[in-house]
Amino acid sequence: MMVCTPRLLVLTGLAVLAACSGQTDDSQDNDAAVERIALPVQVLEAGPGSIAQVVEAQARLRSTRHQELVILAPGIIRELHVMDGQVVEAGDPLLEMDPLPDDMDAVAEAENALRRAQRHLQRLEALQERISGAVAQSDIDQANDGVEDAQLQLTRAQRDRSNRQLVAPFHGVIEGVEVTIGQRLDRGTLFARIQDVASFTIHAKIPETVLPRLRTGLPVDVHPVGAEIAQGTIISLPAAVDRERGTGTLIVRVDEPGGDWRPGSFAVLRIHTERIEGDVVLPRGAVLQQRNRSYVWVVVADPEDPDHHYVDRRWLRLGRGDEDSVVIEDGLQAGDLVVRDGTSGLREQVPVRLHEQTYQPPPAEEKEEDETTSGRGGRPSS
Template sequence: MNFESAKWRRDALDDVVIDEETLARRRRRRRNIIIAVAVVAALLIAALLFMGGGGEKAAPGEGKQGQTLPAVSVIVPGRQDIPAVISSTGSLAARRDMPVGVPGEGGQIVRVLVEPGQWVGAGQTLAVIDSRVQTQEASQLAAQIEVARADLRLAQSELDRAQALVGRGFISQADLDRKRATRDAAAARVRVAEANLGATRARIGRLAVRAPTAGLVLSRSVEAGQVVGAGSGALFRIAAGGEMEVRARLPQTDLARLSTGVPAVVTPVGSDREYQGTVWQVSPIIDPLTRQGEARVLVPYNQDLRPGGFAAVRITAGSTTAPLLPESAVLTDDTGTYVMIIGPNNAVQRRAVRVGSVTDRGVVIAEGLNGNERVVESAGAFLNPGERVRPERARPAARQ
């Protein structure tokens, strides 16, 4: 009996026919259930994560709702002893540019003995002027001296004989006085002739053009055969001692900070060599039009320092204590010069400053900073006041 019931149920199941539409509905239902379960599971996991991190604080580099803050490099400049350097440019020139001309009446140049660039000593002959006429005059005057001396000897002999005869009564006292006067006149003529010869020889000596002092010959403007005179101007130019200088023009405010003896560095244009010098003169007057004056920097002789050239000058005028920033940290707009600093809560702040000077090491801040602030090193122009950032300490570029 039981056997037959089981067999009937199996036969009944075998007789059930399931069509394709029913199978498709079942597959869609099963897929929808799986998707719903997956969505619910994902929502549960997200809720657990949100609830688990909601009570924690944001990381230092994150803002609200997990937003990452931009990182900026900052420096703390402090205060440094900075040399007060005044920079300028100027023309190179001889410290003592001495023109040498014809001291006498002149004549025709016979020989020129020096060339530009040569060193000469004091009194050295630079050029020789024809002196044949003056030499003949000197010979004539020398002969006149001999004639005058012969007349003097004769007058002296006659006076001596007269003095021997006056005691015997052969010569009167009046005759003796006349002979003495004749002797004195002959002696005076000798002196006059000697003075004329001395003057002529002095004129001959002045015909030679000589260096008034030792130094370097800068220029020559005379040739053999040229006729020169007192109105011919300078035949040579000599730099006394070979010393050169730079005449730097500076504003009135910078001149007030200078004094003689302060060191300076001179760099000729087109050269990378530097030459040490000192300020030897500060202009006592100011040009009323430009409000500038001259500082004259003495430089020892060097062949690279040529008068008429151009040079850059850096003069050290004391020192100051102030913050020093790289140029990238200092910004300028229509309202003035400023820097960006990082204030409390890492918020960006704008700070107005006054620049003292610009050196090779950086920019000197005269006012606006005490040196303890965190200053944005670069890209400060892309930050806005009040914006929060993530500061990162950097080594100041000015100290590198």
């Protein structure tokens, strides 16, 4: 019996070791099984935020000023520098004309006529100075009138010559060009129209129920279809409300529009009326509904094994918000991990694993400092 005892002890020890080894293997298998059945989810951290209250409207862009470009002197088109829809800068040439055949020498003829009138007046004045009463005062007055008329004719001829080149009065877009090179244009003919593109106004119809939330000076995001977004300001509120349609017209002005804006383009307006602040703000997509009650799934670490996580349902009381975000008044705290994607198949206490968590790199200054003080592997560089 005494001889067998050591064997029994050895066997017992081996059995105990085998049992311990079996427990370790079982634990590892259980962990692996949990990992296999844990559902992957994407989470976001609940925290404070603000929600901009926005009123949307639609309207067309209007230029703040326009001008008709009228021919000021008759002529024949020699050069045409613009076409319909072209954008020009102030001072850009639009049209150049040659004078009509009868007006080819108008300036030279006016200069000669002025010289003749001046010489005639000088002769009369010299004669009157030599012989008092030799020239009637009415003749001298008539000669003075002749000089003034000749000067006016010369001024007009010179103006006509300069007016045969038409330039843009301001930065704008040209519309209504319907002429061709070689065409004769008479004085007063409408050549084209120009609309300013340096600033715009928008006259938008707004529902009567929204008007109390608006005031002059509020910022407005203006997004013309297919063009750059720019910011404007409400400059006028409706003076009256259309009772049949239940709307009023407000006016928005944009002084720094996009370079591709054009009068008449259709635009969407987003008017920022106020901002809602909240200690916890979530995207609407993370909030689920069950029997008209709102809830979210919150990821909780297993207290016995922090490496494992499960989900817990949290019922919510919602506050104000917009179509994208909402303030959570009760049911969540800042810092809670809320399931954003992967909610399908979740229920209470279901194990989950966090999937595709976003890594936030340190600021550039800290990173540069770390690289200068450390070598590879995080050890101080020598």
